[in-house]
Amino acid sequence: MTLRPKKISASRSKGLLIIDWEDGHHSEYPLAGLRAACPCAECRGGHEQMGKRGSPEMLEIPLATTGSTELDRMEGVGNYALQLVWKDGHRYGIYTWEYLRELSPSAKAP
DSSP states (O other), X not given: OOOOXXXXXXXXXTTEEEEEETTXXXXXXXXXXXXXXXXXXXXXXXXXXXXXXXXXXXXXXXXXXXXXXXXXXXXXXXXXXXXXXXXXXXXXXXXEHHHHHHHXXXXXXX
């Protein structure tokens, strides 16, 4: 069974993406960390690096605070993912629900 978000919101002032999951789990993701953990081929270093599992440690990769870590908007991708569009124009990472749950810094996925 794939867990799905019940509510998704972003706080630019706090620099967080906030997800409340169907199972009651609450996740808060630092936006800079989500950019560091971008799952696209460009950020992962090529297609051979794609598909690796996420972990909360990926959110801790330091990045300079520039347009690359500022969220412009969020877009739904079907019923399985979220696409984050960054102020520097980067929009290639598709964050599946499974990947976001693996990244959750507040608890491991069941």
